[in-house]
Amino acid sequence: MAGFATYADLKQALADQHILTRSFGGAGTSGSGLGPWIGYWTTMVRPTPGSAPASTPGTAYTNATGGIVFPDTSPNLKYLIRSLVTFETGNSDLICIKFVDRLVGVGGLVLTSTGNKTVNSTALPRYTDGGGVEAWLEVSTAGSTTAATVSMNSYTNQDNQNARAGGSISFATATQPANALLGPLPLQAGDTGVKSVETINVSVAAGGSATVNLILVKPLFMHGLNGVQDRRTERSWPLPYIHPIRFYDGATIMMIQRNCTNNTTEFRGSLTVVEG
Amino acid sequence: MAGFASFDELISALTVDGQFLNNDFAKLSTAPEAASVWHSLWRVGNFPAAGGDGAAGSGTPGAGGTALTSADGSLVKWADQDPATKHLLGLEVVSTTDCVLMLYDRLVSVSGITLTGTGNKNVGSAALPRYTDGIGVEAWLEVTTATTTTAPIISMNSYTDNDGNTGQSGGSITFPAVATNVDALIGPMPLATGDVGVQAIATVNVSTASGGASAACNVVLLKPLLYVPLVNNLGAIVDCVSMFPSLPQIYDGATLGLAFLASSGTATNFWGKVLAGYN
Numbered sequence: 409m410a411g412f413a414t415y416a417d418l419k420q421a422l423a424d425q426h427i428l429t430r431s432f433g434g435a436g437t438s439g440s441g442l443g444p445w446i447g448y449w450t451t452m453v454r455p456t457p458g459s460a461p462a463s464t465p466g467t468a469y470t471n472a473t474g475g476i477v478f479p480d481t482s483p484n485l486k487y488l489i490r491s492l493v494t495f496e497t498g499n500s501d502l503i504c505i506k507f508v509d510r511l512v513g514v515g516g517l518v519l520t521s522t523g524n525k526t527v528n529s530t531a532l533p534r535y536t537d538g539g540g541v542e543a544w545l546e547v548s549t550a551g552s553t554t555a556a557t558v559s560m561n562s563y564t565n566q567d568n569q570n571a572r573a574g575g576s577i578s579f580a581t582a583t584q585p586a587n588a589l590l591g592p593l594p595l596q597a598g599d600t601g602v603k604s605v606e607t608i609n610v611s612v613a614a615g616g617s618a619t620v621n622l623i624l625v626k627p628l629f630m631h632g633l634n635g636v637q638d639r640r641t642e643r644s645w646p647l648p649y650i651h652p653i654r655f656y657d658g659a660t661i662m663m664i665q666r667n668c669t670n671n672t673t674e675f676r677g678s679l680t681v682v683e684g
Numbered sequence: 685m686a687g688f689a690s691f692d693e694l695i696s697a698l699t700v701d702g703q704f705l706n707n708d709f710a711k712l713s714t715a716p717e718a719a720s721v722w723h724s725l726w727r728v729g730n731f732p733a734a735g736g737d738g739a740a741g742s743g744t745p746g747a748g749g750t751a752l753t754s755a756d757g758s759l760v761k762w763a764d765q766d767p768a769t770k771h772l773l774g775l776e777v778v779s780t781t782d783c784v785l786m787l788y789d790r791l792v793s794v795s796g797i798t799l800t801g802t803g804n805k806n807v808g809s810a811a812l813p814r815y816t817d818g819i820g821v822e823a824w825l826e827v828t829t830a831t832t833t834t835a836p837i838i839s840m841n842s843y844t845d846n847d848g849n850t851g852q853s854g855g856s857i858t859f860p861a862v863a864t865n866v867d868a869l870i871g872p873m874p875l876a877t878g879d880v881g882v883q884a885i886a887t888v889n890v891s892t893a894s895g896g897a898s899a900a901c902n903v904v905l906l907k908p909l910l911y912v913p914l915v916n917n918l919g920a921i922v923d924c925v926s927m928f929p930s931l932p933q934i935y936d937g938a939t940l941g942l943a944f945l946a947s948s949g950t951a952t953n954f955w956g957k958v959l960a961g962y963n
Contacts, residue, residue: 487699643921651774651776
C-alpha cells in the first residue's frame with residue numbers, strides 16, 4: 409500500500425531511513441529590479457543547469473537536467489519532509505522563493521513583432537489534465553527595448569476545451585534580463601489550469617532582439633525569507649505544516665524567486681523526501 | 685463519519701487515499717483607496733480569471749442578485765465530496781505590499797446598487813447557498829464604479845438576521861473617501877444590537893449620496909475563513925491543522941475569494957496556494 413496509513417507508519421518510514429535528499433545551489437540573475445519573478449533554470453550550479461527548450465512543440469521534462477530530481481519510487485509515493493534554504497544577497501530586500509515542477513518548455517518565441525506566435529506545446533508529462541498548471545514566459549535571450557504585452561489567446565484548459573483565450577499581461581519594465589519570468593498568464597473566466605498552449609498573441613511588441621520560452625509549471629511550495637542578509641529558513645512536514653507536498657516520479661523541480669533590487673542572490677539548500 | 689477523527693486519519697486520507705486538494709492563485713489588484721481600507725480581489729485576474737458581478741437587486745425578497753456555487757472567479761473549483769467533508773489545511777501566499785489578506789467564501793452577490801441618489805435601494809438578496817443560518821455571514825459593499833464628489837453614507841436598513849428576524853436595521857457606514865476607488869470593499873455593514881450575522885438583505889439605505897452620475901457598488905454576502913498578516917515580498921505559510929483556525933470546512937460549492945486590508949494606495953500583487961484535504 410502506497411502512502412502512510414497512520415502517523416506511526418510515517419514515523420516508521422522515517423525510522424527505517426526511507427529518506428532521500430538532494431542538495432542544490434545557484435546564483436540568480438541581476439538586472440530586472442525589484443518586483444519580477446526570476447527563474448534559476450539556467451543559473452543553477454548544483455544540479456547541472458538546464459538549457460533552453462526546443463522550439464515548437466517544445467520539450468517535456470521528466471527527471472530532466474536543470475531540475476532538482478529524485479529517483480522514481482513507484483508504486484511508493486514521495487512527500488517533502490524538509491526543505492532547507494540559505495541565501496546570500498547584497499541587500500536586505502525581503503525575498504520569497506517558490507519551487508515548481510517544470511513540466512513543458514517551448515523555446516524560441518519572438519516578441520519583437522505583434523501577432524500570433526505558434527506554440528503548440530507538447531503533452532504534459534505529469535498533472536496531465538492541466539488542473540492547476542500555470543503558463544509563464546521565461547526570457548531566454550535578453551534584449552527587449554519595450555515592455556511587451558501578451559496574451560494566451562488559444563489554449564486548452566483543464567477540461568480539455570480548446571481555443572480558450574485569456575487576458576493580456578505586460579512585462580513590468582522595458583528591459584528584462586535572461587531568466588526573468590512573466591506570469592502566470594491570465595486564463596479565460598472559469599478555467600483553473602492549462603493543458604496545452606496553441607498560440608500566444610503579442611499586442612505590444614518588445615522591440616530589440618529578445619526571445620522567450622513558454623513554460624508550463626505546477627507550483628509546489630514556497631519559502632519566505634526575512635530581509636536580513638545571509639539567513640536560513642526551513643519548513644518541515646508533517647509538523648508543523650501538514651500540507652503533504654508530493655513529488656511525482658519524473659518531477660523536475662525548478663526554483664523561482666521574487667527578485668530583489670538588482671542584486672544577484674545566491675541560494676543553497678536541500679530538499680528531503682520520505683518515500684512509502 | 686465525515687471529517688478527520690484523528691491525526692492518523694488525516695495522514696492516511698492525504699497520503700494513502702490521495703484526498704488532497706491544492707490550487708495556486710495569482711491576483712493583481714487595482715489601486716486601493718488608502719491605508720486601512722479593505723480592497724477586493726474578486727474582479728481581477730490573473731489566475732484564475734476575474735470573477736463577475738451578480739445579477740441586479742430586486743424589490744422581491746430572494747429574487748435579487750446571484751447565489752454563488754463554485755462560481756467562475758473562485759480560487760478553487762473542487763468537486764463535491766458529500767458525504768465526505770473538505771477542510772482547509774493551509775494557505776501559502778506572498779504579496780508585494782504589507783497588508784492583511786482575508787480568504788472568504790463568497791455567498792451572494794447583488795450588483796447595480798446606485799450611490800448617486802439618497803433613499804432605499806432594493807437588494808432582495810438570493811437565499812444563502814451555504815452557512816444558511818447566516819451566523820458569521822457579513823455584508824460588504826464592493827465598489828464597481830468610483831464615487832466622485834461626496835463620500836456616501838449607507839446602512840443596511842432592512843435585513844434578516846441569523847435568527848430569521850426580518851426588518852432588522854443596522855447602523856450606517858461612511859465611504860473612506862469622496863472619490864472611492866473601484867474594488868474598494870466597504871464593511872462589514874453594521875448590524876443591529878444582538879445580531880451575529882445576516883441571512884438576507886431587503887434594502888440598503890443611502891443617506892448621503894455620492895453625487896456624480898454613475899457611482900455604484902455590489903452588495904456581497906460572505907463568510908470569512910482566514911486572515912493572514914503579510915509583510916511585503918516575504919512569503920507566509922499558514923497551517924490550519926496545528927494552528928488556529930483548526931481545519932475550517934470548505935463546503936461543497938464554495939466560491940473562495942480574497943480581499944486585503946491595504947497599507948497604502950499601492951496596487952498589490954498576490955501569489956499563493958490554497959491547500960485542503962477531504963475525508
